[in-house]
Amino acid sequence: MGDIWEGISAGFWLVVTLDPDLVEITLMSLRVTVTATFVASCFALPFGAWLAIRRFRYRRFVIAVLNALMGLPPVVVGLIVYLLLSRSGPFGVLGLLFTPTAMIIAQVIIITPLIASIAHQAIRDIWAEYHDLLISMSTSKRQRIATLIWDGRRALMTAALAGFGRAIGEVGAIMIVGGNIDHATRVLTTAIALETGKGDFSLALGLGFVLIALAVTVNILIHAIGRTERDGKW
Amino acid sequence: MVTSILPLVMSDAVVKRRAKVLLGPVNLTISQTGFTIVMGPNGAGKTTLLRSLHGLERLAQGRAQWQTPLKDARRRQAFVFQSPIVLRRSVLENLTYPLRLRGTEKGRATALARDWAQRVGLGDALDNPAPQLSGGEKQKLALARALITQPDIVFLDEPCANLDGRATREIEDVLQASNAAGTRIVMATHNIGQAKRLALDVVFLLRGKIVEQSPAGAFFEEPKTPQAAALLRGDIVE
Ligand SMILES: Nc1ncnc2c1ncn2[C@@H]1O[C@H](COP(=O)(O)OP(=O)(O)OP(=O)(O)O)[C@@H](O)[C@H]1O
Ligand SMILES: [Mg+2]
Numbered sequence: 001m002g003d004i005w006e007g008i009s010a011g012f013w014l015v016v017t018l019d020p021d022l023v024e025i026t027l028m029s030l031r032v033t034v035t036a037t038f039v040a041s042c043f044a045l046p047f048g049a050w051l052a053i054r055r056f057r058y059r060r061f062v063i064a065v066l067n068a069l070m071g072l073p074p075v076v077v078g079l080i081v082y083l084l085l086s087r088s089g090p091f092g093v094l095g096l097l098f099t100p101t102a103m104i105i106a107q108v109i110i111i112t113p114l115i116a117s118i119a120h121q122a123i124r125d126i127w128a129e130y131h132d133l134l135i136s137m138s139t140s141k142r143q144r145i146a147t148l149i150w151d152g153r154r155a156l157m158t159a160a161l162a163g164f165g166r167a168i169g170e171v172g173a174i175m176i177v178g179g180n181i182d183h184a185t186r187v188l189t190t191a192i193a194l195e196t197g198k199g200d201f202s203l204a205l206g207l208g209f210v211l212i213a214l215a216v217t218v219n220i221l222i223h224a225i226g227r228t229e230r231d232g233k234w
Numbered sequence: 235m236v237t238s239i240l241p242l243v244m245s246d247a248v249v250k251r252r253a254k255v256l257l258g259p260v261n262l263t264i265s266q267t268g269f270t271i272v273m274g275p276n277g278a279g280k281t282t283l284l285r286s287l288h289g290l291e292r293l294a295q296g297r298a299q300w301q302t303p304l305k306d307a308r309r310r311q312a313f314v315f316q317s318p319i320v321l322r323r324s325v326l327e328n329l330t331y332p333l334r335l336r337g338t339e340k341g342r343a344t345a346l347a348r349d350w351a352q353r354v355g356l357g358d359a360l361d362n363p364a365p366q367l368s369g370g371e372k373q374k375l376a377l378a379r380a381l382i383t384q385p386d387i388v389f390l391d392e393p394c395a396n397l398d399g400r401a402t403r404e405i406e407d408v409l410q411a412s413n414a415a416g417t418r419i420v421m422a423t424h425n426i427g428q429a430k431r432l433a434l435d436v437v438f439l440l441r442g443k444i445v446e447q448s449p450a451g452a453f454f455e456e457p458k459t460p461q462a463a464a465l466l467r468g469d470i471v472e
Contacts (some may be wrong), residue, residue, distance in 0.1 A: 126322070133319040135290060137332055138308040151322045229322075231363075 003201065011205030019206065026210050029168060029187040032100050036107035037164040044112045044163070045156050048119025049149060052127050063120070069113035074106075078173030081106045085177065098179040103187070106173040111163035118162055122155030123148050154225045161225075165218040169211065188214075239300045239307040239386045240266040240418055242287060246296035249286050257282045257442045259296060264387070264420060269413050271429045271450070272422040273462075274439035275471045280422040281316055283439060284389045287420065288313050309336070312380035316391040316422075318372040320364035325356055328364045328375055332383050350378040353408055355401065369396040377405060387418040394428060406432060426466060430454055438462045440471070 014022050051062065083089050085097040085105075096102045126148050134144050149156065171189035178185035180194055188211045195204035241263055248258035257279045264270065264287065272280045285291045287298060288311060300307035312332075321328050329347035334340070351357050354374040359367065364375060373396055380388050390409075394402045406428065413419050423429055429436065433450035438459070446458050457463045461471045 130319065130321070132290060132313075132315060133321075136288065136313040136315075137335060138305075139335060143335060147321070 007201030007205050010202030011207075011209060014202060014206035015209050019203075021203065022206050022210065024183070025186050025188055025191050025207060028100065028185070029189075032103045032174070032187060033107060033164060033167045036104045036111065036167050037160055039104065040108045040112040040115055040163055041160045043108075044115035045119050045149075045159065048116040048159070049123045049145060049152075049156075051116070051120045052123035053145065053148070066113050066117050066120070070117055072110065072113070073172075074110050074170050075172035075176070077109050078106055078176035081109065081173065081177045097177065098181060098185055100178070100185055102177040103174040103185060106177045107167040107170065110170060110173060111167050114166055115159045115163040118159035119152075119156055122152050122159065126152050126155075154229045158222050158225055161218050161222050165215060168214055168218075237302060238266050239302045239310050240264060242298060242300055242387070244287060244296070244298045247286055247293050247298060248295040249282055249291045250294040255442060257286060257291075260286075260444055262287075262437065262444065262447070264418065266418065267416075268418060269409075269432055269434040270420045270437060271433035271435075272420065272437045272439060273424075273429060273465065275465065278439040279442040280439055281391055282442070283437075284313070284391050284420065284422060288389050310386045312383065312385040312388045314373075314376050314380045314388065314390045314393050316395070318369075318376035320367070320372050320375055322365055323363070324361050325351060325364050325367070325375055326360045329379055329382055332379060336383065346382055350382050354378045355404060370398070370401055373397060374401065374405065377408070381408070381412050381417065384412075384415070385417060387420065388412070390419065390421040392422050392424065394423065394425065402428065426468075438465075 051059070051066075081102065082097065084091050085094070085102055086092055087097070096105070130148065130151075134147065139147070169189060171193055174185075174187060175190050175193065178187070178190065180186050180190035186194075188207050192204045192207050192211070195201070195207070244260055244262045244264075246258070247260045247262075249256045260283065262283075272283060274280050282291060286293060289298065289304075289308060290313070302310075321331060323331070326344065326347050329350055330338075330340075330343040333343040333346060338346075348357070348360065351360055354377060356367075356371060356374055356378070359371065364372065367375060373393055377390070377393050380390075394405055397405060402425075409419060409421075409432065419432075421432070430450070433453070435447065435449050436453040437444055438446040438448075438453070438457075438461075440459075440461055446453065446462055448458065453462065454466065457466060464471050
């Protein structure tokens with residue numbers, strides 16, 4: 001019990017004093033996950049919107065695949081990305097394995113289906129509501145998409161935030177493709193796993209506090225976006 | 235002088251859902267001027283008729299022909315739905331939306347929107363989010379949004395169904411003003427008093443078919459069918 005309390009207070013102290021290691025790891029985490037969220041959103045938001053509006057033959061099938069991909073075990077994604085990027089793999093010449101880029105690729109693959117799925121549902125609901133009106137006003141396809149994206153912007157931001165939340169707390173895939181290399185690919189989750197393994201609870205707990213704070217912030221933001229929607233602000 | 239998209243000539247039009255015929259065959263000409271009231275019991279096909287005239291229903295048979303190319307004709311008409319559809323935006327933005335689609339400059343669109351909000355009694359609600367309006371307020375908003383582009387024709391599907399007596403009269407005034415300014419109106423209603431106040435001619439529907447089409451005076455004085463007579467008496471229409 002004493003060890004744990006000591007760890008908690010030491011960890012807390014590391015956060016308060018902005019310990020250089022802790023700051024470096026946190027910044028690396030943010031860099032990887034913010035980039036991954038941005039890249040994934042660039043694919044997933046338009047794709048989700050498109051899927052909501054377009055009627056085509058294999059639409060249901062595509063949606064089913066999307067939902068299945070959401071359940072991909074991150075460790076397996078890590079393994080596949082590892083194989084693709086490893087020296088003997090098809091993209092081995094790029095030398096990306098054990099770099100932040102490799103971690104970004106893995107996270108993009110993990111969260112793209114999640115973001116696309118949430119975006120699809122949100123845009124689909126608005127489209128169902130607006131359909132007759134937008135047809136009646138003989139809007140062009142571009143005008144329709146612009147209207148749906150603008151009026152669904154809060155839901156789309158929520159989708160991106162959900163992706164960020166999932167990626168920032170993920171450990172399996174980025175451990176495999178990043179390798180948890182000190183000063184290179186060490187991020188919050190992999191560092192916590194390592195320090196815990198070594199028995200150094202103070203840094204692990206300090207990093208844990210940061211991770212929790214990030215996760216809570218994301219959820220508060222999602223909640224706040226929902227509020228502005230209900231209150232009809234901006 | 236821009237040529238009107240009217241008259242609209244609908245010939246032998248049939249609307250089906252799966253194998254079931256919901257409407258038709260309908261032959262109907264919507265002349266260039268006038269105020270047509272569509273009447274009939276629940277489920278008679280009033281909504282389906284208005285939607286097919288406007289081009290929202292696929293015709294299984296027959297056609298609806300405007301005087302100008304379809305693309306142009308589509309842009310010069312408007313529809314007010316039975317359950318109003320409002321955009322998840324402010325009242326002001328709902329009103330400027332159709333104008334902005336047509337490339338109206340922002341300042342002018344805003345000025346028009348203020349004017350129309352005033353006319354339908356939403357002058358104090360301009361910045362309110364439209365989804366939070368009451369049912370009747372949404373109907374007023376949908377109506378103003380339809381009339382704001384000064385369409386050649388507007389289809390109204392029971393636009394006063396949720397309105398109190400006073401609001402109904404206000405809306406009728408707005409409609410008559412628009413009508414006088416050259417907007418052709420085709421409107422479904424269950425309100426006999428309202429029909430008498432507004433109609434220049436009446437289309438009476440029964441089970442998807444037009445059973446009577448008469449000038450208003452004739453329809454209200456001497457309805458040709460027993461069903462229309464029953465409806466006007468307030469009896470059950472068999
Ligand atoms: N999507 C649909 N699928 C099957 N039947 C439908 C559909 N839409 C409407 N109908 C049927 O078509 C008929 C005409 O409906 P419509 O909405 O045009 O009636 P209405 O005269 O507008 O009635 P109300 O006065 O209740 O508004 C009804 O019997 C209705 O059940
Ligand atoms: Mg109806």
